[in-house]
Amino acid sequence: xxxxxxxxxxxxxxxxxxxxxxLDASAPADASPRGDADPRDASRPEAGVTDGSAxxxxxxxxxxxxxxxxxxxLLQQCGCLAGEGCYPVGSDVLCEPAGSTPPGGxxxxxxxxxxGASCLVVSGSSTGVCQAFCxxxxxxxxxxxxxxxxxxxxxPVGACSxxxxxxxxxxxxxxxACTLSAQVRVPDGVTVLIAACxxxxxxxxxxxxxxGQCAPGVLCVSGMCARICDLDAPACAGGEICRSILGxxxxxxxxxxxxxxxx
Numbered sequence: 001x002x003x004x005x006x007x008x009x010x011x012x013x014x015x016x017x018x019x020x021x022x023l024d025a026s027a028p029a030d031a032s033p034r035g036d037a038d039p040r041d042a043s044r045p046e047a048g049v050t051d052g053s054a055x056x057x058x059x060x061x062x063x064x065x066x067x068x069x070x071x072x073x074l075l076q077q078c079g080c081l082a083g084e085g086c087y088p089v090g091s092d093v094l095c096e097p098a099g100s101t102p103p104g105g106x107x108x109x110x111x112x113x114x115x116g117a118s119c120l121v122v123s124g125s126s127t128g129v130c131q132a133f134c135x136x137x138x139x140x141x142x143x144x145x146x147x148x149x150x151x152x153x154x155x156p157v158g159a160c161s162x163x164x165x166x167x168x169x170x171x172x173x174x175x176x177a178c179t180l181s182a183q184v185r186v187p188d189g190v191t192v193l194i195a196a197c198x199x200x201x202x203x204x205x206x207x208x209x210x211x212g213q214c215a216p217g218v219l220c221v222s223g224m225c226a227r228i229c230d231l232d233a234p235a236c237a238g239g240e241i242c243r244s245i246l247g248x249x250x251x252x253x254x255x256x257x258x259x260x261x262x263x
Contacts, residue, residue: 071095074133074157077115084116091152103132104162106173118159120149125199127175131159135188143250145192147183158186161194163252166228169216171252172197177216180228180249180256195251205237205259219258221245228260234259 048177071077072086072095079084080095087096087110099112106127107119113130121128132139134146140160149159164171164178172178177200185192201213207225214225227236234242236259243260 001088007143030099042071051253059260068094068212069155074116075139076153080115081230084223087113088153088157091154093155094152099130103129103160104171106176109190118149120159122176125175127173129162129173129176129197131162134160134186135159137185143253145183146186147192148186148189149183156187160195164195164197164218165252165254166195166256167217167230167254171195175199178251179216180219182246191246193246193249193256195249206261219245221258229257229259231255231257236260 005014024107067073067079069076069079072093074086074088074093077086083098083181084095085098086093089096089110098115099107099110100114101112101117101119102114103106103117105113105188107113107130107201108121108126108128110119113119115144117130118121119128120131121196130231131149134140135156135158139147141163144161144163144241146158147161150157161183162171162178166178166180168252176197178195179198180193181196181198182191183194183196198212200216201209201218202215203209203218203225204215205218205225205227207214208223209220209225210223211220212221217228218225219228220226227240229236229242231242231244231248232255234257236242240261244257249257
């Protein structure tokens with residue numbers, strides 16, 4: 001399964017697989033950092049709230065004046081006319097009419113997102129989520145990562161990961177469920193585990209699986225569906241323990257792991 005930028009065909013995998021399917025905590029990063037530019041030199045837009053519970057303030061209008069990049073800059077949101085934003089289109093960036101949906105809001109097309117955000121749609125789904133552009137983790141809200149989704153762009157630009165609840169199943173647009181996904185971080189190329197909104201699978205905990213096949217609240221780990229758990233307040237079934245997975249991902253203040261059968 002892959003994510004695609006709405007209307008643009010840009011994709012990224014939902015997680016590295018081992019030979020039995022599912023997350024492989026030892027899997028190396030599958031992409032390398034691109035470019036030498038330090039995006040922290042740009043003026044940063046506000047990342048906004050990404051838990052889906054409330055709409056954050058829209059990004060400020062782009063500046064039509066001089067811009068460091070041509071024809072426009074995704075990070076600085078400059079080079080476009082008033083009412084337009086800089087968006088990824090294929091392997092390039094272009095000025096397009098700005099949308100009104102803030103980061104964390106549901107979308108079906110790039111044109112729906114505010115300036116400074118892009119519509120990321122899971123392949124096979126009609127609904128995606130607007131996510132803010134970023135140059136590194138510092139551009140994003142606490143506990144979010146800047147992930148490499150724009151693989152066809154030469155610019156070192158990513159998108160801020162979401163903050164949703166894969167245990168309480170909240171924070172995603174209708175039709176999508178919160179889960180954990182292994183992704184490559186910008187700009188260092190390190191693989192990190194993030195919260196993501198994806199179409200829900202149907203296989204319960206304890207079932208064999210490939211990535212994307214498990215039910216909401218359940219994650220495919222080394223070929224088996226396992227319940228996602230809170231490492232600080234585990235609620236696994238009898239005979240199971242809540243164990244760490246790939247760096248103890250944090251979403252909405254929760255350190256997340258998976259239930260592991262010890263028998």
